[in-house]
Amino acid sequence: MNTSVLSGKRLAGLIQQRAQDEARPLEASGLRPVLAVVVATEDESTHWYVRSIERSAARAGIDCRIVDLGHDATEEVLAGVLRDLSAEPSVNGIILQTPLPAGVRADGLVGLIAPDKDIDGANPLSLGRLAVGQPAFAPATARAVVELLDHYEVPVAGRSVAVVGRSAVVGKPLSLLLLQRDATVTICHSKSGELGRFTQPADVVVVAAGRTGLLKGSHVTPGTVVVDVGTNVLPDGSLVGDVDEATVTGVAAALSPVPGGVGSVTTALLLLHTVEAARQQSRSGLLTTCTSRI
Amino acid sequence: MNTSVLSGKRLAGLIQQRAQDEARPLEASGLRPVLAVVVATEDESTHWYVRSIERSAARAGIDCRIVDLGHDATEEVLAGVLRDLSAEPSVNGIILQTPLPAGVRADGLVGLIAPDKDIDGANPLSLGRLAVGQPAFAPATARAVVELLDHYEVPVAGRSVAVVGRSAVVGKPLSLLLLQRDATVTICHSKSGELGRFTQPADVVVVAAGRTGLLKGSHVTPGTVVVDVGTNVLPDGSLVGDVDEATVTGVAAALSPVPGGVGSVTTALLLLHTVEAARQQSRSGLLTTCTSRI
Structure with a gap:
């Protein structure tokens, strides 16, 4: 099977352009x-x-x-x-x-x-708001995965997505975004045992575990779309993802590369979020503050 | 197969007793x-x-x-x-x-x-804190499911759990609690299509969709443990869950009844959470406040 490459570069450029287009009237x-x-x-x-x-x-x-x-x-x-x-x-x-x-x-x-300035969705309140469907910024990496799938017209509604990794930065917020879009989401992690049990039946597999070569060809089936969120630095300084490219290529229908996949989109989204935040703040002229005295 | 009944009554009594035992020194x-x-x-x-x-x-x-x-x-x-x-x-x-x-x-x-008084985990900040592993009260119903499984010594670590329902009150917080306990969690919902595809391979199925008779015998396999979180009032005033008891009984290994299952445990947990909150507040003598001016 020919595995198509889900490059993030063009999408990153489009998002960067959108940020620029939306920043201009604000600056004016x-x-x-x-x-x-x-x-x-x-x-x-x-x-x-x-x-x-x-x-x-x-x-x-x-x-x-x-x-x-x-x-x-x-x-x-x-x-x-x-x-x-x-x-x-x-x-x-x-x-x-x-x-x-x-x-x-x-x-x-x-x-x-402040939640309205939390453009990388790091405050637990942002995650909570995301979970209950209130306006909030998702972590840029989580949103990057969803934008990449959208860009390549990979549907998730009514389909099954296996998310490998349960971090507060990617796995959990991404699962929330996918649920919002009517995907059925399975969250796997280091204690899940044989990964293939969960990734093989899935239409889309997103790997965000931070482990080089974790997802292999045997874990996917022809037709699976694989998004690689891993960013692992090898001893020689090169950057690789969590997917074993050599074995997944030729089996999966599509695979996002590392580098040049999700990561490129993430930075562009940080900028778009900043512009969106600026616009919201200029509109409301009000602040939402959360102060914790502990 | 003989389906055992996961009654919540004895557990509710134990939790109520624990709340009472922990309240006494506070009152003293x-x-x-x-x-x-x-x-x-x-x-x-x-x-x-x-x-x-x-x-x-x-x-x-x-x-x-x-x-x-x-x-x-x-x-x-x-x-x-x-x-x-x-x-x-x-x-x-x-x-x-x-x-x-x-x-x-x-x-x-x-x-x-205030998050430290949010004993039913209703504030999105509580849900967010739960997601990132910070101390927070989970919604009592979500915790009740986990306590019921614990009480009957149903392991979830390294096992697969299908949660049917994606509400902010049960489905999502329960999924977070189960992930904390190393379960692999699949969150299904009304757009998931054929439910059996996700519930049949699961070791444990929790149904919290609010739809009478949703989970049928054909959706489970011998050995499945089923927890019913549904509370649906029939026209005659009687209370039923989301599980079609008639067909699931005899297939599943165990099933929690409605009424007398999760619901009884929930009220007891609200009390235990209140006592836990009182103890924490008396210890810290400090307040965590969250103010939103919108």
Whole structure:
């Protein structure tokens, strides 16, 4: 079977263009969207990634404010910055970039990001709102999977989707998005036993487990559409997904590549979310704030 | 095959006893737990249900404060009451009882229940916290299913569970609880097509769709454990679940009855959650508040 390639590059360009088109009228009315990215690491690949967001943002007409707190920033400092950015009217979107300094947990911090600026769906309240069908930003990676399927006209309504991975960043929010679209969703994970039992009967398989070569040709059947969300860095520095491309190619009907698949779409969606956030904030002129005193 | 009956009555008694045992030391230290139930309907069965909670609460050493706002209460009045109860230190748990007056949506209101008093897991933030593994109260019905399976020593780790129904009150939070316990979860719903495709391969099937007779004998296999969360009132006033008992009995390994199954456990859990909330609040002496200005 010929396995078609679900490249994300063209879609990423379309979304980036949409962000730019929607940012223009905002800027014309004096509101240039601002995305704040909070960084607290010396990890080079993270800084490289943040600069790539900054460049894409600039092309879309979005200002990227990189708040670099250094690798020894304390939880208190990070919390203070997130509270300030949440309250600052000129900031429309906020990302707390991982990794964080040793000993600092993202868990409590992401709850400080104002939900209307939580453009990467990191605040548990965003996930909860997504679950009950209230307006909220989904994590960009989760939405990227759905947009990629839409782009290639892969239907999910009334079809079965196996999601491999149960993380709060991809597996769970993606499952919620797919349920919203009337898919029947099976969530598998490291304790699921023989993966093929769940992936073979599925029409679509999304792998987001963070394990190189996890999904093999024997796990899919002819006709399966496979989306690879994995981003694993090999010792030689190259990036691979969770799919064993060599064996899945030739069996599956379609497969998204890594790199060049979901990842490219994700960054574009962060920008689109920022513009959407700016537009909503300019419309309402009001703030939704969530403060936790613990 | 002999289908065993997963009655919830004994378990409900055990949980009620546990609530009572945990309430006693609190009362000894001057803190008698208080559960506030906000009612805004003239529906008789609702008032009957609320009075039954009140009686069970009294037996467990919990004060039930029924706040009856009448069937013409406005959204503003309800919002004000929920804000006041959330801020009132003597109140430990809050339930917003449905149905609400015509035109009033529960959606926005439940977000006003302080998460640490949200003993029926109605606030989207509770659901989000559940999803990311932070401490939160699950909806009592969802937890009741898990407690019932535990009570009858039905393992779920590494096994497959089909959840029929994707509501924010049962299907979704139950799926999160089951994932936490390492089950592989398939969420089916009205658009899933032929149900048997998903329920037949499952080790455990939980039906929470609100449709009389939905799950039939042909949907299960010998060995399947079936939990019925449905509560449908027939024209003659009798209560039935979502399972077609006549055909499932004799095929499934076990089946929870309606009434006398999940429902009995749910009320007991509301009380246990109230006592747990009171204990946590007395320990921390602090409040977590979430305010939304929209």
